[in-house]
Amino acid sequence: MRQALSGILSKSSSxxxxxxxxxxAMTFVVADAASSMAAxxxxxxxxxxxxxxxxxxxxxxxxxxxxxxxxxTLYLAFEAMAxxxxxxxxxxVFSANAAAEPPTKLGVRRGGAITVExxxxxxxxxxxxxxATALGELLGGNEANFAHMMTAKARALGMKGTxxxxxxxxxxxxxxxxxxxxxxxxxxxxxxxxxxxxxFSQRSFLYGRKRINGHxxxxxxxxxxxxxxxxxxxxxxxxxxxxxxxxxxxxxxVIIGGKSGGSRDNQMAALINTYMPKASSxxxxxxxxxxxxxxxxxxxxxxxxxxxxxxxxxxxxxxxxPDGDAIASLVEETEPAVEETIPVVQTRPVSQTKKVNxxxxxxxxxxxxxxxxxxxxxAVDPVNTASVPSGWAxxxxxxxxxxEAQALLxxxxxxxxxxxxxxxxxxxxxxxxxxxxxxxxxxxxSKSAAWKACNALKKKKIECYAVQQ
Numbered sequence: 001m002r003q004a005l006s007g008i009l010s011k012s013s014s015x016x017x018x019x020x021x022x023x024x025a026m027t028f029v030v031a032d033a034a035s036s037m038a039a040x041x042x043x044x045x046x047x048x049x050x051x052x053x054x055x056x057x058x059x060x061x062x063x064x065x066x067x068x069x070x071x072x073t074l075y076l077a078f079e080a081m082a083x084x085x086x087x088x089x090x091x092x093v094f095s096a097n098a099a100a101e102p103p104t105k106l107g108v109r110r111g112g113a114i115t116v117e118x119x120x121x122x123x124x125x126x127x128x129x130x131x132a133t134a135l136g137e138l139l140g141g142n143e144a145n146f147a148h149m150m151t152a153k154a155r156a157l158g159m160k161g162t163x164x165x166x167x168x169x170x171x172x173x174x175x176x177x178x179x180x181x182x183x184x185x186x187x188x189x190x191x192x193x194x195x196x197x198x199x200f201s202q203r204s205f206l207y208g209r210k211r212i213n214g215h216x217x218x219x220x221x222x223x224x225x226x227x228x229x230x231x232x233x234x235x236x237x238x239x240x241x242x243x244x245x246x247x248x249x250x251x252x253x254v255i256i257g258g259k260s261g262g263s264r265d266n267q268m269a270a271l272i273n274t275y276m277p278k279a280s281s282x283x284x285x286x287x288x289x290x291x292x293x294x295x296x297x298x299x300x301x302x303x304x305x306x307x308x309x310x311x312x313x314x315x316x317x318x319x320x321x322p323d324g325d326a327i328a329s330l331v332e333e334t335e336p337a338v339e340e341t342i343p344v345v346q347t348r349p350v351s352q353t354k355k356v357n358x359x360x361x362x363x364x365x366x367x368x369x370x371x372x373x374x375x376x377x378x379a380v381d382p383v384n385t386a387s388v389p390s391g392w393a394x395x396x397x398x399x400x401x402x403x404e405a406q407a408l409l410x411x412x413x414x415x416x417x418x419x420x421x422x423x424x425x426x427x428x429x430x431x432x433x434x435x436x437x438x439x440x441x442x443x444x445x446s447k448s449a450a451w452k453a454c455n456a457l458k459k460k461k462i463e464c465y466a467v468q469q
Contacts, residue, residue, distance in 0.1 A: 041237065041257035042179040043267070045275045048187050048243070048250040049283030054275040055253075058179070060161060063256045065177040066231030067127045068239050069169030071185050072150045074123060076139055077116065078193040086138070088117035097143065098134035101168065105130040106207070120196075121205040125214035127230065129168040136167030143167060145426050154181065157188050157288055171233050179254040186228050186241045186252040188288040200227025200243070217265055218242060222272055228252075230261075238264040244272050249279040392450035393441040394423070394457065396464045402427055405438035412440070412462060419456045422449075441467075 045055040122128035140146025150164035159181035231239035238258035258264025409425035423442035450466040
């Protein structure tokens with residue numbers, strides 16, 4: 001009995017020692033991994049007058065942009081404003097999709113509306129996800145189309161390592177960027193839209209009766225800092241793009257993957273203090289060429305967008321706990337909705353569609369009024385809407401409901417997969433005699449490609465016509 005008990009105790013002691021050894025080994029492994037991940041944050045500092053790279057660390061490594069994504073959303077909004085497509089007083093209507101975005105958000109309910117300027121201010125200060133989605137839907141018709149526009153614009157600006165899948169930066173495994181690309185975008189925002197760049201210096205703004213404070217703690221803390229954007233998700237870590245101008249010198253600095261808000265800010269302050277004196281006081285002219293022309297959606301589909309979600313970024317921060325900004329966003333009081341009544345329109349059927357007796361929902365109508373990104377000239381469809389660059393398209397149907405138009409696109413794609421392999425399907429809203437309809441179209445890069453595709457569709461008994469957008 002004693003021998004048996006002694007054997008058991010001996011085995012137990014041996015097992016306990018093994019557990020302790022394994023636990024100790026795991027401690028070193030975890031510490032090692034944390035150290036490795038911390039070392040793989042990405043950063044870059046660029047002289048914004050000469051384009052010279054003053055500092056670089058993993059600048060081309062793939063990372064999640066988080067709310068830095070909103071910089072591109074704002075770029076496209078500024079572009080639309082500069083081109084007269086929208087104004088700062090244009091209405092941004094919140095669809096059910098936009099209203100349902102998680103915090104941080106402004107809290108406008110479905111069918112409610114704010115001005116473009118309020119949307120911009122809420123994005124640069126509060127980093128409002130719902131405002132970003134609503135603004136993207138205003139400019140692109142729907143979130144998917146707008147994401148294509150964002151990625152196409154990134155390519156046109158020279159951002160080779162970036163793909164966007166949404167307007168706000170909430171987690172999506174197929175959405176990624178690099179520190180270098182974000183620096184390019186930061187420079188482009190200031191160079192291309194100096195008339196709107198002042199929005200990035202806003203530390204707070206008044207929304208209703210409540211003052212909303214911004215997340216960028218370096219504004220007012222570091223001399224010369226005049227923007228641009230913060231960002232955070234668990235997968236990305238703590239991100240920051242800063243523009244600094246002391247009157248003679250100008251730099252743009254980017255940090256992606258900081259371990260905490262405080263350490264990110266301290267690291268940025270150190271980069272600014274170290275490299276601002278090394279920037280040139282000379283240099284003029286634009287570093288980033290203005291992008292224009294072509295149809296970004298069509299051009300992008302085949303070449304740039306991956307067929308599958310891209311690999312995960314190289315690193316993940318070991319500190320998942322949000323800083324004060326992120327915590328505040330979870331407990332902040334929801335803002336009162338700014339509502340605007342949207343008339344419910346009784347629709348009626350048009351040619352090329354089955355007769356459908358239905359009533360459009362408020363957000364369908366609201367989105368339609370601003371989503372005619374590919375509408376024909378006003379002489380055909382008299383409605384004032386936002387627009388995107390021109391191109392050629394093949395229209396296969398139109399419908400009084402956006403969901404039906406999308407269903408027709410899906411059905412046509414299944415019927416003619418080889419013909420439409422390189423085309424992008426999208427819906428276009430237009431208004432006639434006070435009634436909103438939706439076209440179902442496929443985008444092509446040239447007139448010949450559109451005509452060729454339409455002729456091939458007709459051979460399959462699919463009615464269509466080619467149109468320049």
